[in-house]
Amino acid sequence: MEQSEPRIDYGIYEVFVQKSHGDFHIHVGSVAAPSPDLALQTARENFLRRDRAVNLWIVPRKHVYATPYDDPDFFARETDRKYREVGGYTENGRLWRMFKEKALHLEDIVRSLRDLEGNQKPTE
Amino acid sequence: MGDASRFERFMERLHRGEKIEATDWMPDEYRQLLLKLIHMHAVSEIMGALPEKEWVPKAPTLKRKLAIMAKVQDEMGHGQLLLRVAEDLAAPLGKTREDLVTDVITGRVKFHNVFHMEAPTWADAGVIGWLVDGAAIINQAALLDTSYGPYARVLKRICAEESFHMQHGENIILALARGTEEQRAMLQDAVNRWWESLLFFFGPVEVTDAARRMIEYKIRTKTNEELRQQFFNKYVPRIRSLGLTIPDPELRYDEQEKRWIYTQPDWKKFGEIVRENKGPKSRERIALRRFAHMDQRWVRAALARYSEPEFVG
Numbered sequence: 350m351e352q353s354e355p356r357i358d359y360g361i362y363e364v365f366v367q368k369s370h371g372d373f374h375i376h377v378g379s380v381a382a383p384s385p386d387l388a389l390q391t392a393r394e395n396f397l398r399r400d401r402a403v404n405l406w407i408v409p410r411k412h413v414y415a416t417p418y419d420d421p422d423f424f425a426r427e428t429d430r431k432y433r434e435v436g437g438y439t440e441n442g443r444l445w446r447m448f449k450e451k452a453l454h455l456e457d458i459v460r461s462l463r464d465l466e467g468n469q470k471p472t473e
Numbered sequence: 474m475g476d477a478s479r480f481e482r483f484m485e486r487l488h489r490g491e492k493i494e495a496t497d498w499m500p501d502e503y504r505q506l507l508l509k510l511i512h513m514h515a516v517s518e519i520m521g522a523l524p525e526k527e528w529v530p531k532a533p534t535l536k537r538k539l540a541i542m543a544k545v546q547d548e549m550g551h552g553q554l555l556l557r558v559a560e561d562l563a564a565p566l567g568k569t570r571e572d573l574v575t576d577v578i579t580g581r582v583k584f585h586n587v588f589h590m591e592a593p594t595w596a597d598a599g600v601i602g603w604l605v606d607g608a609a610i611i612n613q614a615a616l617l618d619t620s621y622g623p624y625a626r627v628l629k630r631i632c633a634e635e636s637f638h639m640q641h642g643e644n645i646i647l648a649l650a651r652g653t654e655e656q657r658a659m660l661q662d663a664v665n666r667w668w669e670s671l672l673f674f675f676g677p678v679e680v681t682d683a684a685r686r687m688i689e690y691k692i693r694t695k696t697n698e699e700l701r702q703q704f705f706n707k708y709v710p711r712i713r714s715l716g717l718t719i720p721d722p723e724l725r726y727d728e729q730e731k732r733w734i735y736t737q738p739d740w741k742k743f744g745e746i747v748r749e750n751k752g753p754k755s756r757e758r759i760a761l762r763r764f765a766h767m768d769q770r771w772v773r774a775a776l777a778r779y780s781e782p783e784f785v786g
Contacts, residue, residue: 461703
């Protein structure tokens with residue numbers, strides 16, 4: 350390599366893929382590219398050779414402001430957060446059985462609403 | 474491209490089941506209808522945290538206090554997510570986040586009837602978590618298939634958190650239902666107090682012009698009455714299984730018509746409560762919102778003086 354050749358610096362871009370309109374963009378890795386346009390193309394070639402997607406974001410790495418890995422306190426939480434999780438209320442199933450009923454879950458509601466599709470046309 | 478053919482292409486996209494994104498061209502009417510819906514949804518999440526917030530200092534046990542506080546946090550969080558979606562829709566109309574937030578203080582945006590009402594006992598906190606949230610979850614789950622991508626994605630996240638709310642609400646009322654005579658009576662009183670509000674919550678039986686347009690634009694796919702019937706399907710048997718009565722002697726399932734027959738709520742009274750902020754707690758809660766937003770303005774101003782850091786690659 351010629352000593353006199355100037356160094357070529359590509360920028361680093363972090364890559365976010367949106368797989369479908371129902372999904373948020375998810376970070377998958379990074380690419381080196383000379384411009385944002387080429388970063389998008391490189392990202393497509395590197396990350397979407399098989400997977401399908403509806404959208405790509407590339408963000409200059411220098412614009413990513415992150416937490417330091419050596420500060421675990423940032424994510425510290427009290428020992429038990431069961432009270433804010435569905436799993437903290439498993440006794441509901443047993444309690445409802447005492448009343449000869451079942452606990453209701455979000456999935457039951459989503460299913461019944463989707464079952465409505467086609468059966469009942471909205472009245473106009 | 475002319476507006477007419479752009480509109481046609483837009484409608485074709487909807488019929489193919491495509492999602493619309495914030496940066497796509499959209500008819501003005503579509504934007505306005507969405508904005509109105511999401512703005513009210515966002516503001517109702519924030520105002521909806523207030524009746525439950527009243528029970529944080531008075532919750533009967535530490536676990537109950539932590540859980541109801543977690544719910545209040547979730548509701549405020551949902552308000553923030555929804556405001557971001559509304560804000561992007563409002564920007565081309567020259568409206569800012571500040572406008573969207575202050576509209577509830579100045580009465581330019583309404584919030585759901587249920588959040589204008591009193592929650593005088595712990596059983597009310599339970600019934601809010603169980604039935605008011607239950608009704609809200611049916612509404613939100615029905616919107617998961619909305620044609621507007623940013624709203625659909627945020628709703629997915631909101632519904633995931635609502636799954637906890639459902640179990641939380643059930644757990645409170647199951648405890649009261651198994652409690653003393655006094656606790657059971659308190660629960661029955663709360664159900665009586667909330668029943669009519671819950672029916673109004675789903676909106677008028679007739680499909681209004683705006684609702685019809687929203688269905689045509691696939692912003693929503695179900696009518697108010699379909700959702701109210703779902704609510705009956707899911708909750709009437711459960712309320713009755715607890716040995717509670719529903720304060721409506723006309724309520725019954727008609728096997729022939731395949732639907733629930735019920736006494737209509739007082740549409741005029743609740744309509745006024747929502748339109749004119751005339752509910753028992755409307756003024757007090759708006760005043761609290763005004764205090765939180767206006768009196769803390771200096772904090773936001775001070776924080777905004779922060780300058781961007783030098784990013785290092």
